[in-house]
Amino acid sequence: GKRTFTMIKPDAVEAGHIGAILEQITASGFKIVALKMTQMATADAQEFYAVHNERPFFGELVEFMTRGPIVAAVLEKENAVEDFRALIGATNPEDAADGTIRKKYAKSVGENAVHGSDSDENAKIEASFHFAGREMF
Numbered sequence: 001g002k003r004t005f006t007m008i009k010p011d012a013v014e015a016g017h018i019g020a021i022l023e024q025i026t027a028s029g030f031k032i033v034a035l036k037m038t039q040m041a042t043a044d045a046q047e048f049y050a051v052h053n054e055r056p057f058f059g060e061l062v063e064f065m066t067r068g069p070i071v072a073a074v075l076e077k078e079n080a081v082e083d084f085r086a087l088i089g090a091t092n093p094e095d096a097a098d099g100t101i102r103k104k105y106a107k108s109v110g111e112n113a114v115h116g117s118d119s120d121e122n123a124k125i126e127a128s129f130h131f132a133g134r135e136m137f
């Protein structure tokens with residue numbers, strides 16, 4: 001697949017890391033084909049993360065993801081989903097490789113700076129969740 005979906009999460013937006021994170025993403029060969037700052041309502045986050053709704057951290061996750069603005073983007077590159085997951089690093093920054101976005105900017109397993117789609121199918125679903133067709137180039 002050539003496209004993936006990402007969010008710069010509220011912790012990284014609050015900390016002023018939007019520019020540095022987008023710079024690392026584009027310097028790593030990803031082309032930005034959709035981009036906006038937005039804030040998810042509780043119902044949006046519950047729907048976006050529905051796959052996790054039985055997990056013990058679900059309430060915390062929804063609280064976190066709705067507490068402030070995020071930056072949503074669609075990214076294009078060969079092998080986008082897998083390469084972007086490698087660029088961001090492990091979910092828990094303690095386990096993330098040096099130089100990865102989460103190693104540099106994540107605070108904890110919950111407040112982990114960025115999202116990356118985990119499959120081509122989910123990338124399409126997540127991009128369409130946040131962007132109208134005319135907003136994706």
Ligand code: GTP
Nearest residue numbers: 057060061090091109110111112114115116117118
């Ligand atoms: P995403 O790219 O955001 O989907 O992260 P991921 O695919 O690396 O992890 P996963 O889909 O398993 O979890 C989704 C998100 O839930 C994580 O990115 C965290 O923000 C949050 N999360 C996962 N595990 C925990 C946890 O143990 N505690 C808390 N508070 N949040 C968690």
Ligand code: MG
Nearest residue numbers: 115116117118
């Ligand atoms: Mg995930």
